[in-house]
Amino acid sequence: MDLYEHQARELFAEHGIVVPRAEVTDSAARARGIARGLGGRVVVKAQVRTGGRGKAGGVRLAPDPAAAERTARRILGMEINGHPVRAVMLAEPVDIDAEFYVSYVLDRASGTFLAIASAEGGTEIEEVAAARPEAVARIPVDPAEGVTAAKAAQIADAAGLPPEAVDVLVRLWAVLTREDALLVEVNPLVRTTTGQLAALDGKVTLDDNARFRRERWGAQEATHDDPLEAEAAAKGLNYVKLDGEVGVIGNGAGLVMATLDVVAGCGARPADFLDIGGGASARIMADGLHVILSDPAVRSVLVNVFGGITACDAVADGIVQALDRVHLTKPLVVRLDGNNAARGRALLDARAHPLVHQATTMDGAAQQAAALALAANPS
Ligand code: GDP
Ligand code: MN
Numbered sequence: 278m279d280l281y282e283h284q285a286r287e288l289f290a291e292h293g294i295v296v297p298r299a300e301v302t303d304s305a306a307r308a309r310g311i312a313r314g315l316g317g318r319v320v321v322k323a324q325v326r327t328g329g330r331g332k333a334g335g336v337r338l339a340p341d342p343a344a345a346e347r348t349a350r351r352i353l354g355m356e357i358n359g360h361p362v363r364a365v366m367l368a369e370p371v372d373i374d375a376e377f378y379v380s381y382v383l384d385r386a387s388g389t390f391l392a393i394a395s396a397e398g399g400t401e402i403e404e405v406a407a408a409r410p411e412a413v414a415r416i417p418v419d420p421a422e423g424v425t426a427a428k429a430a431q432i433a434d435a436a437g438l439p440p441e442a443v444d445v446l447v448r449l450w451a452v453l454t455r456e457d458a459l460l461v462e463v464n465p466l467v468r469t470t471t472g473q474l475a476a477l478d479g480k481v482t483l484d485d486n487a488r489f490r491r492e493r494w495g496a497q498e499a500t501h502d503d504p505l506e507a508e509a510a511a512k513g514l515n516y517v518k519l520d521g522e523v524g525v526i527g528n529g530a531g532l533v534m535a536t537l538d539v540v541a542g543c544g545a546r547p548a549d550f551l552d553i554g555g556g557a558s559a560r561i562m563a564d565g566l567h568v569i570l571s572d573p574a575v576r577s578v579l580v581n582v583f584g585g586i587t588a589c590d591a592v593a594d595g596i597v598q599a600l601d602r603v604h605l606t607k608p609l610v611v612r613l614d615g616n617n618a619a620r621g622r623a624l625l626d627a628r629a630h631p632l633v634h635q636a637t638t639m640d641g642a643a644q645q646a647a648a649l650a651l652a653a654n655p656s
Contacts, residue, residue: 523647
């Protein structure tokens with residue numbers, strides 16, 4: 278789960294990282310009083326869980342409380358990268374001498390944590406990283422050793438950060454580990470004109486499995502970059518969008534993962550991961566099919582179910598009922614095996630939908646779904 282900037286900075290402050298004074302509100306009228314309390318001149322910042330707010334006009338300086346109210350009203354009416362702005366943070370402005378970038382991220386590819394840091398932080402960090410990768414230091418961090426002062430000095434040195442950054446780097450590592458985060462990022466970490474280091478922005482992604490997260494932040498809605506994933510999450514589906522053309526539905530994460538591999542082995546690419554678990558109800562089937570069929574890249578759908586506790590006839594019944602709720606526009610290949618498979622197949626045969634095909638083996642079903650997807654005209 279991604280935290281909002283104001284939540285991230287709360288964690289930073291608790292771990293002794295300097296953040297400018299700030300307050301959050303969802304009301305433009307209240308923004309005026311808050312600005313007065315912060316000294317009149319403030320930075321008004323959209324609170325949305327997406328980057329690039331500055332470039333989108335979601336971070337603006339207001340010279341006085343009346344301007345803060347006007348600016349807050351304008352930003353509260355914005356949508357940034359598809360995220361409606363529901364709250365703004367008003368922060369005491371700081372005079373910036375230099376902007377740095379620092380982050381720790383769990384790097385699954387290398388199986389460890391990475392410190393990423395640059396002396397050229399700010400809104401152009403992606404461009405800097407693309408044009409001059411050498412300007413961004415990437416240093417592996419062994420989680421068993423963590424970021425000691427010596428390790429932090431190595432990171433600061435590699436990135437060209439000032440010596441005062443060592444203390445911030447050690448504290449930021451504490452945020453990552455103590456808060457069960459998968460990512461902590463400060464961009465920009467600034468040196469003010471008075472020589473102090475302060476975190477002007479913060480991004481924290483917490484591990485959804487962490488007990489701490491649930492206790493402190495509760496059931497805050499998850500963030501989904503993909504609209505289909507957002508729709509699926511809202512419907513309680515265990516869905517991950519992928520880039521291929523064969524939609525996949527299965528029961529049990531292991532079976533679905535294996536199905537993705539088999540589809541790939543047939544020369545096609547899976548369009549999603551969708552595990553219906555033990556739930557074969559018509560609603561889950563209809564919701565799952567609806568999400569998958571909404572993906573314009575999908576050209577066929579493969580339902581792969583091995584009936585255990587969930588009997589195949591219950592799954593077939595769910596599919597038959599779902600066919601009445603969802604307008605099937607693409608071929609559907611169903612493979613039912615295991616508990617009550619024969620009865621399940623008979624139910625689907627009786628429904629005799631022209632776009633529904635049945636296969637008896639997983640390989641056969643994947644081959645058929647892949648062939649149908651590759652034969653279909655890209656729409
Ligand atoms: P982002 O665009 O979503 O990453 O939002 P940031 O919070 O990082 O703000 C974008 C940019 O606005 C920063 O890189 C700073 O250059 C600038 N900015 C943000 N807060 C302040 C501030 O208090 N004072 C000044 N001078 N600039 C600020
Ligand atoms: Mn930023």
